[in-house]
Amino acid sequence: MLTSIFKRGAIAAVALAGLSTAAFAQLELKIMAPAAPGGGWDGTARSMQQALTASGIAKSVQVTNVTGAGGTIGLAQLIGAKGDGHQLMVNGFVMVGAILLNKSPVNLSQTTPIARLTAEALVIVVPADSPIKTAKDLAERVKADPAKVTWAGGSAGGADHILAALFAEAAGGDAKKINYIPFSGGGEALAAMLGGRVTAGISGYGEFEGQIKAGKLRVVGVSSSARLANAPDAPTLKEGGVNLELMNWRSVVAPPGLSAEQTKTLSDAMEKMVKSKEWAEILKARGWDDAYLGGADFDAFLKAEQARVAKVMTDVGLVK
Amino acid sequence: MTNEKLARGPDRPALLVGLVLLALAATVYYDASKQTITSNYGLGPTAMPYVVCCGLVVLGLAHLFVAFREGLPKPERADGGALLWIVGGLVGLIASIALGAGFSIAITILFACTARGFGRRALVVDAIIGFVMGLGIFLVFAKLLTLLLPAGPLERLFI
Amino acid sequence: METTLSLLNGFSVALEPSKLVFCLIGVFLGTAVGVLPGIGPALTVALLLPVTFKLDPAGSLIMFAGIYYGGMYGGSTTAILLNAPGESASLATALEGSKMAKAGRGGPALATAAIGSFVAGLIATIGLAFLAPWLVEVAIKFGPWDYFALMILAFVTVSATFGDSPLRGMTSLFLGITLGLVGIDKLTGQARLTFGVPELLNGVEVTTLAVGLFAVGEALYVASKRYHAPEEIIPIKGSLWMSKQDWKRSWAPWLRGTAFGFPIGALPAGGAEVPTFLSYSTERKLCKYPDEFGKGAIEGVAGPEAANNASAAGTLVPLLTLGLPTSATAAIMLAGFQQYGLNPGPLLFAEKPDLVWGLIASLFIANVMLVVLNLPLIGLWVKLLAVPQPWLYAGILVFATMGTLAVNASPVELGMLFLFGYIGYLMRRYDYPVAPMVVGLILGPMAEAQLRRALQISLGDPMILLENPISATLLGLAFIALVAPFVMKGLNRFKAEED
Numbered sequence: 001m002l003t004s005i006f007k008r009g010a011i012a013a014v015a016l017a018g019l020s021t022a023a024f025a026q027l028e029l030k031i032m033a034p035a036a037p038g039g040g041w042d043g044t045a046r047s048m049q050q051a052l053t054a055s056g057i058a059k060s061v062q063v064t065n066v067t068g069a070g071g072t073i074g075l076a077q078l079i080g081a082k083g084d085g086h087q088l089m090v091n092g093f094v095m096v097g098a099i100l101l102n103k104s105p106v107n108l109s110q111t112t113p114i115a116r117l118t119a120e121a122l123v124i125v126v127p128a129d130s131p132i133k134t135a136k137d138l139a140e141r142v143k144a145d146p147a148k149v150t151w152a153g154g155s156a157g158g159a160d161h162i163l164a165a166l167f168a169e170a171a172g173g174d175a176k177k178i179n180y181i182p183f184s185g186g187g188e189a190l191a192a193m194l195g196g197r198v199t200a201g202i203s204g205y206g207e208f209e210g211q212i213k214a215g216k217l218r219v220v221g222v223s224s225s226a227r228l229a230n231a232p233d234a235p236t237l238k239e240g241g242v243n244l245e246l247m248n249w250r251s252v253v254a255p256p257g258l259s260a261e262q263t264k265t266l267s268d269a270m271e272k273m274v275k276s277k278e279w280a281e282i283l284k285a286r287g288w289d290d291a292y293l294g295g296a297d298f299d300a301f302l303k304a305e306q307a308r309v310a311k312v313m314t315d316v317g318l319v320k
Numbered sequence: 321m322t323n324e325k326l327a328r329g330p331d332r333p334a335l336l337v338g339l340v341l342l343a344l345a346a347t348v349y350y351d352a353s354k355q356t357i358t359s360n361y362g363l364g365p366t367a368m369p370y371v372v373c374c375g376l377v378v379l380g381l382a383h384l385f386v387a388f389r390e391g392l393p394k395p396e397r398a399d400g401g402a403l404l405w406i407v408g409g410l411v412g413l414i415a416s417i418a419l420g421a422g423f424s425i426a427i428t429i430l431f432a433c434t435a436r437g438f439g440r441r442a443l444v445v446d447a448i449i450g451f452v453m454g455l456g457i458f459l460v461f462a463k464l465l466t467l468l469l470p471a472g473p474l475e476r477l478f479i
Numbered sequence: 480m481e482t483t484l485s486l487l488n489g490f491s492v493a494l495e496p497s498k499l500v501f502c503l504i505g506v507f508l509g510t511a512v513g514v515l516p517g518i519g520p521a522l523t524v525a526l527l528l529p530v531t532f533k534l535d536p537a538g539s540l541i542m543f544a545g546i547y548y549g550g551m552y553g554g555s556t557t558a559i560l561l562n563a564p565g566e567s568a569s570l571a572t573a574l575e576g577s578k579m580a581k582a583g584r585g586g587p588a589l590a591t592a593a594i595g596s597f598v599a600g601l602i603a604t605i606g607l608a609f610l611a612p613w614l615v616e617v618a619i620k621f622g623p624w625d626y627f628a629l630m631i632l633a634f635v636t637v638s639a640t641f642g643d644s645p646l647r648g649m650t651s652l653f654l655g656i657t658l659g660l661v662g663i664d665k666l667t668g669q670a671r672l673t674f675g676v677p678e679l680l681n682g683v684e685v686t687t688l689a690v691g692l693f694a695v696g697e698a699l700y701v702a703s704k705r706y707h708a709p710e711e712i713i714p715i716k717g718s719l720w721m722s723k724q725d726w727k728r729s730w731a732p733w734l735r736g737t738a739f740g741f742p743i744g745a746l747p748a749g750g751a752e753v754p755t756f757l758s759y760s761t762e763r764k765l766c767k768y769p770d771e772f773g774k775g776a777i778e779g780v781a782g783p784e785a786a787n788n789a790s791a792a793g794t795l796v797p798l799l800t801l802g803l804p805t806s807a808t809a810a811i812m813l814a815g816f817q818q819y820g821l822n823p824g825p826l827l828f829a830e831k832p833d834l835v836w837g838l839i840a841s842l843f844i845a846n847v848m849l850v851v852l853n854l855p856l857i858g859l860w861v862k863l864l865a866v867p868q869p870w871l872y873a874g875i876l877v878f879a880t881m882g883t884l885a886v887n888a889s890p891v892e893l894g895m896l897f898l899f900g901y902i903g904y905l906m907r908r909y910d911y912p913v914a915p916m917v918v919g920l921i922l923g924p925m926a927e928a929q930l931r932r933a934l935q936i937s938l939g940d941p942m943i944l945l946e947n948p949i950s951a952t953l954l955g956l957a958f959i960a961l962v963a964p965f966v967m968k969g970l971n972r973f974k975a976e977e978d
Contacts, residue, residue: 062468067889103670337650361935362938368660379646402703403702403703417890435873450877453877
């Protein structure tokens with residue numbers, strides 16, 4: 001019975017997808033999402049799978065999931081797959097923090113960096129009836145009494161938390177004293193904002209977009225270097241007088257010990273992928289911003305981010 | 321009645337549960353005392369462990385007390401052989417996943433051993449049933465949900 | 480009136496043949512995956528997202544909604560037949576449902592679950608259509624202190640699952656709370672009780688514990704007493720269908736379950752578990768046949784199942800009105816909206832009324848499809864219990880491990896599953912109830928996190944719990960529920976002495 005349900009579903013799903021099988025390339029890839037199916041990294045991995053096969057860059061792409069510990073279990077497995085030129089792993093800014101927080105024995109320096117793919121700006125918002133209007137107003141309050149400014153955001157040590165800490169430092173306040181309240185999932189943090197329970201909230205721009213446009217939340221600043229294309233009215237933090245920039249990026253890395261040729265094959269595949277129209281369609285559909293950065297530039301970028309996160313996490317007392 | 325009980329000594333299972341609970345409380349306490357990072361405001365990460373620890377101590381002592389009174393309910397006799405087969409099947413499953421033998425073989429072992437534990441004497445037939453089931457499930461997951469169950473050499477032939 | 484018109488308009492969208500096909504595919508897929516433990520609607524929708532993004536938005540959103548409702552139906556089937564609650568919200572259903580199934584009353588149990596889900600889904604979807612804007616205003620007023628008070632109320636009701644001995648019940652509960660401490664502390668990011676094992680950082684999965692204690696533990700227990708006290712499973716005894724008496728005993732629990740499920744589901748951090756627990760203990764208190772509880776009382780299936788489904792509809796209230804995803808599935812549905820450039824919220828109702836009302840109308844249709852689909856299947860499902868015992872239990876174990884293998888196939892996770900299975904066996908042997916342990920694991924971390932958030936906002940002042948009317952009321956109710964039994968006992972004794 002069960003199988004027949006599955007079969008019917010399968011036929012329908014395949015028919016719906018109208019999958020094309022126009023793949024001529026020989027490249028066979030395995031992409032690991034170091035998180036459970038359904039999460040953000042998993043979404044990136046499956047989107048890559050879709051773009052790589054549909055555009056014919058790769059002959060086959062398998063997505064595997066390795067769950068646990070902010071992705072560090074997957075990272076350890078990747079590092080164990082030394083010299084495997086067919087393996088990639090999705091990772092991102094959050095993993096840099098998780099490695100430190102979990103005192104992980106492995107870290108990103110042990111991998112072969114391939115490319116940064118996407119980036120999302122974070123946004124700091126306040127409830128519409130808050131007296132705080134600009135980033136400067138908020139900065140003054142944080143400086144005066146950090147305890148009274150309650151922040152709502154995602155998990156401890158994640159991108160939101162790090163932005164709050166960097167904001168306090170940029171404002172001249174004590175990052176150690178920030179009153180940051182982690183909520184599980186964007187919905188709960190958003191509810192706390194709308195209910196007026198907290199002073200300010202931090203999240204990816206997309207998560208707050210509906211409420212910002214509906215006028216229930218006010219943007220104090222976005223964390224990108226320039227204003228966002230889909231929100232030209234929202235000022236950057238820099239414009240608001242707080243010198244701060246932070247992007248929540250996602251990238252792919254490969255196992256250590258690859259030959260120069262193997263690395264080049266993977267890098268080329270990524271470069272071709274980000275230029276494909278399939279990838280452009282996916283970015284548009286998912287609301288991701290292209291932030292492709294490959295080769296030595298990405299290598300240097302990764303090192304700089306690692307150093308920055310390590311400093312903030314120590315400052316804020318998350319790592320001792 | 322009470323004398324009779326005392327003559328037989330304390331109820332072993334209750335005594336054991338009591339000691340395990342106290343040991344667990346000690347572990348929770350030790351772990352909490354090693355925490356270095358605290359919250360700036362409100363309760364820290366150690367408050368709850370200490371509360372849990374107190375609860376476990378009370379429950380542990382209550383079990384020790386009970387051990388000298390009525391004790392735990394007397395269990396029925398257990399069929400060790402049956403248990404051993406099933407536990408063997410479960411261990412076999414973990415081993416085949418850990419060693420990379422793949423989903424189908426893991427399920428074959430689990431199915432055949434469990435059926436044996438429940439008294440069937442047709443290990444080969446059950447193994448075949450388990451294998452067909454395992455491979456079927458693997459393919460349904462891989463093809464329909466694009467979800468890859470642990471793959472061994474055998475499964476790789478199909479993907 | 481305006482709402483009624485919009486809804487009728489929505490039906491005209493949802494009743495298009497192509498939309499009906501999407502809805503049907505959705506409920507089929509949802510039921511199929513809902514049956515598998517550990518693989519729920521959230522995962523299915525997530526996996527289908529990339530496949531569907533070229534499709535018509537209304538069609539695929541209707542399909543996702545079908546998967547969502549279908550998953551809720553599927554979960555109860557395994558809980559009742561195999562005593563393997565595949566998700567935490569089916570836990571309460573498994574308690575009485577599996578007892579009924581073993582006594583040959585699997586048919587009525589499945590029927591009351593299906594019809595209860597239908598009734599609850601129907602009422603809750605009406606609530607979603609007509610009350611959503613108002614309800615959501617109330618829902619976002621809930622602060623961490625209010626959630627903490629709600630958790631405490633839920634905790635008080637756990638004693639309904641304790642069985643004969645308060646000591647053994649409390650022990651089971653505390654073991655669960657202890658397990659809840661394992662992993663990264665949500666508020667400081669610190670590891671607790673992980674002993675340097677990285678796999679433990681994510682904590683103990685509720686499904687791992689529930690499937691281990693219930694399904695694996697029971698298989699071991701039944702096998703261990705196979706020779707001297709063989710378990711008898713009666714596939715069908717009496718009618719396959721609900722008797723007149725069953726109907727009489729079911730309708731009120733359905734309505735009460737809905738009354739718990741819908742509003743709590745609409746709360747941003749309410750969830751589906753708390754209402755099922757509240758419903759279970761309420762039914763136990765109100766039941767005219769209290770002796771049957773623990774042996775297969777139909778009220779214990781009807782209430783929690785209705786609560787479970789009503790909360791699923793409740794979750795859609797903040798999602799559609801505010802764009803607040805409050806469950807894993809809702810978060811994925813939100814991603815589904817966003818891939819078409821749609822942002823749920825007040826604007827969406829104004830900008831795309833066809834789509835929103837079409838979706839709501841399709842929820843009604845999905846509900847009807849599900850009950851039509853499920854009722855005839857009951858006869859087939861119950862036949863599963865006629866499979867020879869060795870194969871039945873071997874199949875249950877395969878089934879139980881499959882979910883874990885699909886989501887997290889690490890030897891550590893599997894090891895935990897079987898360790899919990901062995902603990903479940905020992906607990907059954909010495910007559911410890913297993914349900915409180917799972918409840919402790921679910922509620923413990925939620926209560927802790929909400930209390931600490933509340934105190935962080937109040938800068939450490941505990942009075943915040945009593946200063947707010949909602950939390951003060953809920954704590955008052957919890958207190959009454961806690962002391963009332965003792966007071967009643969005292970009064971009865973007093974009366975007895977008077978006589």
